Amino acid sequence: MSAPLLAIDHLDVxxxxxxxxxxxxxxxxxxxxxxxxxxxxxxxxxxxxxxxxAVIGLLPEGGRIDGGAIRLAGTDIAGWSQRRxxxxxxxxxxxxxxxxGSSLNPVKTIGAQVGEILRLHRRxxxxxxxxxxxxxxxxxxxxxxxxxxxxxxxxxxxxxxxRVLIAIATALRPSLIIADEPTSALDVTVQxxxxxxxxxxxxxxxxxxxxxxxDLGVAADRADRIVVLRDGSVQERGPxxxxxxxxxxxxxxxxLADIPSLAAPRLRPIPAPREGPPAVVVETLARDYPGAGRRxxxxxxxxxxxxxxxxxxxxxxxxxxxxSTTIRAIVGLERPSAGRILVDGLDLATLxxxxxxxxxxxxxxxxxxxxxxxxxxxTIEAIVEEPLLNFEPVARAERARRVAEIVExxxxxxxxxxxxxxxxxxxxxxxxxxxxxxxxxPKILILDEAVSALDVTVQAQILRLLDGMQxxxxxxxxxxxxDLAVVRRIADTVTVLxxxxxxxxxxxxxxFERPRDPYTRDLIAAIPGQRLPAPRPVAAEA
Amino acid sequence: MSTVPTxxxxxxxxxxxxxPAAAARRIARGGFAALRRTPPGLVLAWxxxxxxxxxxxxxxxxxxxxxxxxxxxxxxLPPSAAHLLGTDALGRDLYxxxxxxxxHSLSGAFVAVTVGLLxxxxxxxxxxxxxxxxxxxxxxxxxxLLAIPTLLLSLTIIVLxxxxxxxxxxxxxxxxxxxxxxxxxxxxxxxxxxxxxEAAYGSGGTFWRVLWRHVLPNSLTSVIGLAALQFGTAILxxxxxxxxxxxxxxxxxxxxxxxxxxRNYISRASWITTAPGIVVVLVVLSANxxxxxxxxxxx
Numbered sequence: 001m002s003a004p005l006l007a008i009d010h011l012d013v014x015x016x017x018x019x020x021x022x023x024x025x026x027x028x029x030x031x032x033x034x035x036x037x038x039x040x041x042x043x044x045x046x047x048x049x050x051x052x053x054a055v056i057g058l059l060p061e062g063g064r065i066d067g068g069a070i071r072l073a074g075t076d077i078a079g080w081s082q083r084r085x086x087x088x089x090x091x092x093x094x095x096x097x098x099x100x101g102s103s104l105n106p107v108k109t110i111g112a113q114v115g116e117i118l119r120l121h122r123r124x125x126x127x128x129x130x131x132x133x134x135x136x137x138x139x140x141x142x143x144x145x146x147x148x149x150x151x152x153x154x155x156x157x158x159x160x161x162x163r164v165l166i167a168i169a170t171a172l173r174p175s176l177i178i179a180d181e182p183t184s185a186l187d188v189t190v191q192x193x194x195x196x197x198x199x200x201x202x203x204x205x206x207x208x209x210x211x212x213x214x215d216l217g218v219a220a221d222r223a224d225r226i227v228v229l230r231d232g233s234v235q236e237r238g239p240x241x242x243x244x245x246x247x248x249x250x251x252x253x254x255x256l257a258d259i260p261s262l263a264a265p266r267l268r269p270i271p272a273p274r275e276g277p278p279a280v281v282v283e284t285l286a287r288d289y290p291g292a293g294r295r296x297x298x299x300x301x302x303x304x305x306x307x308x309x310x311x312x313x314x315x316x317x318x319x320x321x322x323x324s325t326t327i328r329a330i331v332g333l334e335r336p337s338a339g340r341i342l343v344d345g346l347d348l349a350t351l352x353x354x355x356x357x358x359x360x361x362x363x364x365x366x367x368x369x370x371x372x373x374x375x376x377x378x379t380i381e382a383i384v385e386e387p388l389l390n391f392e393p394v395a396r397a398e399r400a401r402r403v404a405e406i407v408e409x410x411x412x413x414x415x416x417x418x419x420x421x422x423x424x425x426x427x428x429x430x431x432x433x434x435x436x437x438x439x440x441x442p443k444i445l446i447l448d449e450a451v452s453a454l455d456v457t458v459q460a461q462i463l464r465l466l467d468g469m470q471x472x473x474x475x476x477x478x479x480x481x482x483d484l485a486v487v488r489r490i491a492d493t494v495t496v497l498x499x500x501x502x503x504x505x506x507x508x509x510x511x512f513e514r515p516r517d518p519y520t521r522d523l524i525a526a527i528p529g530q531r532l533p534a535p536r537p538v539a540a541e542a
Numbered sequence: 543m544s545t546v547p548t549x550x551x552x553x554x555x556x557x558x559x560x561x562p563a564a565a566a567r568r569i570a571r572g573g574f575a576a577l578r579r580t581p582p583g584l585v586l587a588w589x590x591x592x593x594x595x596x597x598x599x600x601x602x603x604x605x606x607x608x609x610x611x612x613x614x615x616x617x618x619l620p621p622s623a624a625h626l627l628g629t630d631a632l633g634r635d636l637y638x639x640x641x642x643x644x645x646h647s648l649s650g651a652f653v654a655v656t657v658g659l660l661x662x663x664x665x666x667x668x669x670x671x672x673x674x675x676x677x678x679x680x681x682x683x684x685x686x687l688l689a690i691p692t693l694l695l696s697l698t699i700i701v702l703x704x705x706x707x708x709x710x711x712x713x714x715x716x717x718x719x720x721x722x723x724x725x726x727x728x729x730x731x732x733x734x735x736x737x738x739x740e741a742a743y744g745s746g747g748t749f750w751r752v753l754w755r756h757v758l759p760n761s762l763t764s765v766i767g768l769a770a771l772q773f774g775t776a777i778l779x780x781x782x783x784x785x786x787x788x789x790x791x792x793x794x795x796x797x798x799x800x801x802x803x804x805r806n807y808i809s810r811a812s813w814i815t816t817a818p819g820i821v822v823v824l825v826v827l828s829a830n831x832x833x834x835x836x837x838x839x840x841x
Contacts, residue, residue, distance in 0.1 A: 331744060360746040373737035377759050386755070390746035433741075440745065 003074040011068035039223035043455040047232035094169040100161035104153040111149030159190035187318040192526040217529020258460035279476040285339035312477040317497035364437035368449035370429035427458035587828035597644035605638035643795035650711040654776035657715025662722020670730030687720035729761035767836040774829030
């Protein structure tokens with residue numbers, strides 16, 4: 001057998017850390033054969049991005065290959081200079097970067113950026129480059145390619161930008177494409193279309209693909225072989241089917257159990273709806289924003305739903321569907337243009353100043369991004385304590401007791417109380433945000449994509465925590481998400497939102513098993529991991 | 543308004559009671575480690591500023607000679623062992639005059655920065671946090687101030703207030719209000735949109751409490767950086783005003799005045815102008831370097 005297309009052999013990579021060096025990749029070996037799809041799966045911090053950056057010679061400043069070899073079709077390229085690598089990159093290996101939003105130059109047209117790779121590697125005339133660029137854009141499924149050539153990145157959606165990046169990556173028919181989380185920043189339906197596109201292009205030209213992802217579901221659907229990374233070393237490797245059906249390492253089993261998937265059972269049986277009036281009633285809610293022209297832009301249009309106390313209602317939709325506007329209106333941060341919102345029997349429109357402030361005790365919001373929702377200058381203790389200072393005075397000792405209690409309840413070690421958010425991981429920060437929301441003992445908790453920014457394992461832990469809190473305190477959750485699999489796991493009833501209108505409503509079972517609206521069906525079909533075997537439960541730990 | 547500082551002091555004293563010796567050792571070790579990691583240019587900048595501050599606090603320790611009374615027959619002497627930087631036209635020791643002048647230039651710069659910082663930050667904070675009409679009015683006023691050349695503005699204010707070191711400092715400070723206000727406003731607008739500020743309102747915080755607890759502390763980092771930068775600029779501006787005769791009256795050994803007095807003798811005794819000039823340049827550069835360090839390490 002000839003040498004594999006890419007052979008990584010005992011590769012060590014470290015970063016400068018003050019005077020010392022911190023090793024993040026520990027002797028990883030990995031092969032990719034021609035035409036094969038290998039998925040590199042791991043959580044954030046597992047060293048997967050560093051590994052592929054080393055392969056393509058783009059380690060950030062301070063990064064260094066300490067040992068091992070990277071062989072491309074038998075030639076070791078680990079020690080090559082940037083100039084020698086330049087001849088390789090684009091031509092034989094290319095990269096589809098992680099974040100389409102920041103990977104295109106905002107001041108250059110799409111045409112200039114697609115044409116650049118052709119200009120650098122091929123001697124082509126202007127007309128030929130234009131011709132080839134048009135072909136490429138058509139190939140990646142962009143509508144009106146001639147129009148796109150003259151447009152700038154900000155005029156394109158995230159999915160379209162990712163298509164442009166794929167066009168650039170496949171322009172020279174390289175033998176290996178590295179895709180570093182190519183779809184993490186995109187909505188599920190867009191994600192599916194982009195992955196399908198990469199698959200098609202790859203199959204047509206026999207290109208090998210090294211797919212870096214944190215999502216085992218994506219890996220299960222697309223890869224021939226899977227390599228599971230943790231803390232910079234390989235946990236498990238093998239054919240995709242074998243790794244998924246008979247994982248050998250405990251870590252892989254944990255990962256598999258934590259993936260939210262449609263096949264997964266609900267975390268707990270559906271609670272019997274409690275007696276009493278509904279916790280949240282939204283009636284024909286509408287919200288306009290001043291638009292570009294004279295006509296205002298209607299973000300939410302005639303939305304109605306009710307949430308029974310003690311249950312979880314999910315609002316599902318892609319970005320721009322009006323989810324955020326809806327919940328901001330429900331917590332009283334924005335006033336609706338029309339319609340009525342009742343929270344715990346109170347009509348929000350009647351609240352002003354002090355009554356509005358008092359209302360905030362009953363309903364709290366947990367934000368999507370735990371990195372921006374905590375004040376970087378406060379200690380964890382001060383963050384969790386703050387809501388208590390806003391209402392009637394509570395004695396200092398009593399405050400400290402309540403803070404310690406809730407912090408312990410959300411599963412944070414008490415040693416973190418004096419630390420600042422920067423010292424915490426994403427999952428820990430989200431626990432702090434939940435503790436801050438619960439310290440006032442609200443009746444309703446609104447979770448705005450509260451687990452979307454987290455790794456699957458952490459996500460599963462937070463979901464279990466939320467579930468436990470609900471059972472314990474009889475909380476009502478309004479759970480906003482674009483991730484249907486997560487919704488399936490935690491919610492009782494669901495509203496599917498598209499362009500500000502509810503396209504489908506009902507219990508989770510009814511909507512997921514018998515979707516009536518084609519859009520809902522699309523959303524469900526787009527969830528990655530449909531090829532995953534039904535997971536086995538793993539002992540809860542949150 | 544005082545809740546935050548009291549809490550900080552309380553936690554500090556608690557830590558001190560539990561293990562004072564260990565804490566002291568940790569601080570000492572941390573200090574040395576921090577010093578080793580600091581770039582040498584920054585250490586030098588701090589040394590320059592520290593020296594000048596010491597000059598201002600205790601000039602007698604550094605220069606024994608009288609800065610005001612001269613000895614006529616020792617006029618225009620070049621630098622020597624007796625007179626480190628030579629003497630001026632009236633036979634006064636130049637080194638002593640520079641050392642004793644530090645207090646005038648530094649206190650002037652301090653007053654100027656304080657005036658600019660307090661007035662500018664308050665204006666910017668109110669404009670950024672309130673928004674709407676208040677914002678519009680304050681920022682147009684600031685635009686107008688920015689449109690007038692700083693020196694001209696300072697001179698105008700001095701003409702209104704009268705001559706003197708303190709008035710010159712106030713004039714320089716008022717001229718810098720606009721840049722402080724602009725920077726503060728932009729920072730406040732940035733912080734005001736952050737999730738944690740919205741979360742603070744969402745948990746029942748009132749406008750002023752959220753402003754005090756979250757918006758102000760998180761906006762101040764770059765404002766402090768600007769203050770350090772303005773400190774250098776203020777020394778330069780006060781020297782300029784002194785040079786033009788709008789600042790301290792002779793025989794005060796203010797730095798700008800020293801440079802002005804020496805310029806008549808520049809061909810025969812260049813040190814009289816050069817030495818204080820170099821001191822001003824060093825102090826301004828050091829202040830610049832330190833301000834960059836502030837701006838570059840958001841903590």
